[in-house]
Amino acid sequence: MASNYLSNSALKAINRIGDMMIPRNGEFPSFSEVGGIAYIDDLVSYAPPADIKDLNLLLTILAFMPNFVLRWLLNRMENSMESSGPLAPIFRMLDVGLRGLIFSCYYTEKIPASYTGKKPLDIIGFDLTRVED
Amino acid sequence: MYDYIIIGTGPSGGNIAHNLFKAGANILVLEAGKLMNKKTFPRTEADTSARLYWGGGIEFDTDAKMGFLRTRVVGGTSIVNQCLLDRFDDIAFNDWKAESGVNWFTNEQLAKHYDTVEHALALHTFTANEMNRNAQLFTQSCDKIGVKWGYLRKGQSDCAQERGNDCMACLGGCHRDSKQSSYAGYLRDDIAAGLNIQTETEVTQIVNNGNTVTLHALQQGKPLTFQAKNIVLAGGAFGTTKMLLQSGFKKQLPALGKNFSTHPQFMSFGLFNEEIHAYKGYFQTVASKDPNLRQKGYKLENVFAPPISAAMLFSRTGAYHQEIMRNYTRMTCIEVAVRDENAGEIKVDNKGKLTIDKPFTAQDRRRRDEGRELIANILTNEGAKKVYASPFSVGLHLMGGSVMGTDSAKSVVDPEFRVHGYKNMFVADSSIYPNAPGINPSLTIMALAQKLSDQLIGANHGI
Numbered sequence: 001m002a003s004n005y006l007s008n009s010a011l012k013a014i015n016r017i018g019d020m021m022i023p024r025n026g027e028f029p030s031f032s033e034v035g036g037i038a039y040i041d042d043l044v045s046y047a048p049p050a051d052i053k054d055l056n057l058l059l060t061i062l063a064f065m066p067n068f069v070l071r072w073l074l075n076r077m078e079n080s081m082e083s084s085g086p087l088a089p090i091f092r093m094l095d096v097g098l099r100g101l102i103f104s105c106y107y108t109e110k111i112p113a114s115y116t117g118k119k120p121l122d123i124i125g126f127d128l129t130r131v132e133d
Numbered sequence: 134m135y136d137y138i139i140i141g142t143g144p145s146g147g148n149i150a151h152n153l154f155k156a157g158a159n160i161l162v163l164e165a166g167k168l169m170n171k172k173t174f175p176r177t178e179a180d181t182s183a184r185l186y187w188g189g190g191i192e193f194d195t196d197a198k199m200g201f202l203r204t205r206v207v208g209g210t211s212i213v214n215q216c217l218l219d220r221f222d223d224i225a226f227n228d229w230k231a232e233s234g235v236n237w238f239t240n241e242q243l244a245k246h247y248d249t250v251e252h253a254l255a256l257h258t259f260t261a262n263e264m265n266r267n268a269q270l271f272t273q274s275c276d277k278i279g280v281k282w283g284y285l286r287k288g289q290s291d292c293a294q295e296r297g298n299d300c301m302a303c304l305g306g307c308h309r310d311s312k313q314s315s316y317a318g319y320l321r322d323d324i325a326a327g328l329n330i331q332t333e334t335e336v337t338q339i340v341n342n343g344n345t346v347t348l349h350a351l352q353q354g355k356p357l358t359f360q361a362k363n364i365v366l367a368g369g370a371f372g373t374t375k376m377l378l379q380s381g382f383k384k385q386l387p388a389l390g391k392n393f394s395t396h397p398q399f400m401s402f403g404l405f406n407e408e409i410h411a412y413k414g415y416f417q418t419v420a421s422k423d424p425n426l427r428q429k430g431y432k433l434e435n436v437f438a439p440p441i442s443a444a445m446l447f448s449r450t451g452a453y454h455q456e457i458m459r460n461y462t463r464m465t466c467i468e469v470a471v472r473d474e475n476a477g478e479i480k481v482d483n484k485g486k487l488t489i490d491k492p493f494t495a496q497d498r499r500r501r502d503e504g505r506e507l508i509a510n511i512l513t514n515e516g517a518k519k520v521y522a523s524p525f526s527v528g529l530h531l532m533g534g535s536v537m538g539t540d541s542a543k544s545v546v547d548p549e550f551r552v553h554g555y556k557n558m559f560v561a562d563s564s565i566y567p568n569a570p571g572i573n574p575s576l577t578i579m580a581l582a583q584k585l586s587d588q589l590i591g592a593n594h595g596i
Contacts, residue, residue: 021450028455043183051189078448081198081524092197099445100190104179107440107458125462126412126440130176131298132308 010059036105143209145562146367147315152586166205174306181305194491208316216288218576225570234539255290259418267411283422288313374534393477394569395528403517411437446523469504472571535564
């Protein structure tokens, strides 16, 4: 797995955070098992270069955090909607940004052929019909 | 030297470009986004967010409590919305008149412009047999507890419902050209007929030279300059206001950036034992049409969200998240759309980035809470086992920032759509809305654009 926009450390961080947000649970595969991150360039390539640089930096920092710190951070982010104080908006933005990346790579039609399990969209029963002429 | 440069191609710019092009004016259309069509619109939800929206899908207010959805594509918002087209009522226009001092803000004065737009587009009012299960449960419950509801009117020509098409797919652009976006409704045929349009071109500065206007722009990073006798700003509340702010017009126009409103929307989901499949078919056919709720300042919309958006609307992850998503097809959804106070302000920071202050006022909160309580009542009456109220709010209708009014100290645009003090700079998009109407804004944006088009063509004797 490689990206033209994100470093290996950044990709590693996405998989780690993804597995914390979406662990293997019953019929749901874990985030990293599905492998939707293989198509992350399709999402990131449209962002302005400055934003990609910031994202790389953030994810690289997160990649080197110990698990317990990362879990604390994710918990802090999850509960940030009702928080106040100068850091609260940063946690809220982090929360939406990271969940956006993770969910976009998980609830997706773009999954590598190497993944042979049931796809998350099939598990939740999403089957959109698009009639094109 | 162009007669007119139109900046933006949404419901306003698309309409004006079409009318001036048909009238034979020498025009150029500039658009920050790409030109896409029914074959090239994104086919996945993730690609839609990344490719069609500024900010990779969402932009935030400075407090990061509210997210804004703003498109960047030829056709603008009309590419991704549900194209719900309603005229304003007297409540909306009376409030506009009171705030702006503009006396032609009436249904009577705008009737011929509404008529022209409605005649040009294919419109469809939904019927009982087009409701999906989500809508059936909503209307049954509304009837039980005495909330009035009505069928929505949508701009669409052929959605192939009889062949099982799901309209949720068109949130990323209609793959059938059925939805009456400003692209399908106006620009597609004009571009084929030779309309001069330059895409992926973002205007960075406006210089008014008196009788002409110079525009500095970046086209895929390359600096370009354009000149015109007149310009029409149609970049929407954020785009138009940003262009004026970063060009230094705030000095002459103290109201620039102020009076921003957005109809914040809060979704609640109801969990049922039965399969609902709320994303199937026409997924938005009905809404509350209750004078009592209108008076209270909110409305209820029967909606649903595709999977990534639904996942985003719940704040939790892990097993809780998976439990909700496992029940995706057994959920119904209703949102409360608040007629919010125009207390927001659009600014540009010293790096040229937009910043949005959007205080959620005590009145806004009261309206949201009342609406949520009513939704919980409706969902429970429908038979929901559990109700999930999302903590997130989303602003889809971006309005104000360059509002119209008679007083140049309190407004940016005069009653003839001119930026105060400039005879050759016009605005007719949602940025001129004096306050939140509480009604879907698209049709009235087009009617106002039609009024400006008629004014420009009339002033130039047909051009």
